[in-house]
Amino acid sequence: MxxxxxxxxxxxxxxxxxxxLVAEPNDHAVKLAKVEGEFVWHSHPDTDELFFVHDGTVTVEFRDRDDVTLRAGELLVVPSGVEHRPVADEEAQLVLFEAAGTRNTGTTETERTQTETERLNVD
Amino acid sequence: MxxxxxxxxxxxxxxxxxxxLVAEPNDHAVKLAKVEGEFVWHSHPDTDELFFVHDGTVTVEFRDRDDVTLRAGELLVVPSGVEHRPVADEEAQLVLFEAAGTRNTGTTETERTQTETERLNVD
Known part of the structure; x- marks a missing residue:
């Protein structure tokens, strides 16, 4: 272990x-992501998505509600089906928690769509 | 949100x-726990349990494998069914991620068994 x-x-x-990918508790995945700039608008129809900021600042933008700015040590659960776009002015370190097999761009297909998630082995 | x-x-x-309880992504729960001293030996037959140390040091002891000592910023997934006991020499702050409705002492019943988990409202 x-x-x-x-x-x-x-x-x-x-x-x-x-x-x-760094861990797979139950049928879920814990992933690490470095982010900077604007991601694509997307939603995940079948899974909530938990964002936890490890370092830096990330704003999660929404189409239909107020944006939420997360600093290190803060988390947010984006409900399934809610369109959102993460944005970071400077590089930030984000921990994601979501159902296993969730695609990074949800139902949106762009050049940033990741079809396979590389497993990171760190201990 | x-x-x-x-x-x-x-x-x-x-x-x-x-x-x-602070968040409920999908059918899971994110919980905050302050821990100090030895907890009871227990296991959760139906859910993996993710431990993430926010502050301090927590050792997760096992009956059948090497103990794992977690410092701030480190996480461990304890598979379902594996008997374990968290121990902290000084008070530590632990984030738990596990299936919703998971009992803190698993299948063990002690005076520390928590039947309801209080929801913490912080923003």
Missing amino acids: EKVSLAEGFDAFDEQWSPR | EKVSLAEGFDAFDEQWSPR
Whole structure:
């Protein structure tokens, strides 16, 4: 049974908007993502998505409600089906918790769509 | 949609070994717990349990494998059915992620068994 250090995990890759899988509790996935700039608008019809900021600041924008700005140590659950767009002025480190197999761009298909999520082995 | 600050959440209660519910993504629960000393040996037959240390140091002891010591920023998934006991020499702040309705002492019944989990409202 291997523990995961978030700091070591984030040190292990550089690519932005390219989540890495670090743990799979039950039928869910914990992923690390480095983000900067604006992502694409998308929603996930079948899963809530938990955002937890490990470092930096991330604003989660919504079409139909107030944006929510998350700083390090803050989390937000975006309900399934709610269109959202994460935005970060500077590079931020984001932990995602969502159903296993969730696609990063939800039902939106763009050049940023990740079809497979690389597993990061850190301990 | 309300964000949760882990720091504000942990500031909002004092009781040890008394997890507070802060978010419910899908059919799961995110709970905050202050822990110090030895908990009871227990296991959860129906859910993995993710431990994430927000502050301090927590050792997760096992009957049948090496103990794992988690420091702030480290996480561990304890598989369902695996008997374990969290231990902390000094008070530590632990974030738990597990199936909704999971009992803190699993299949073990003690004076520490929590039948209802109080919801913490922090934003």
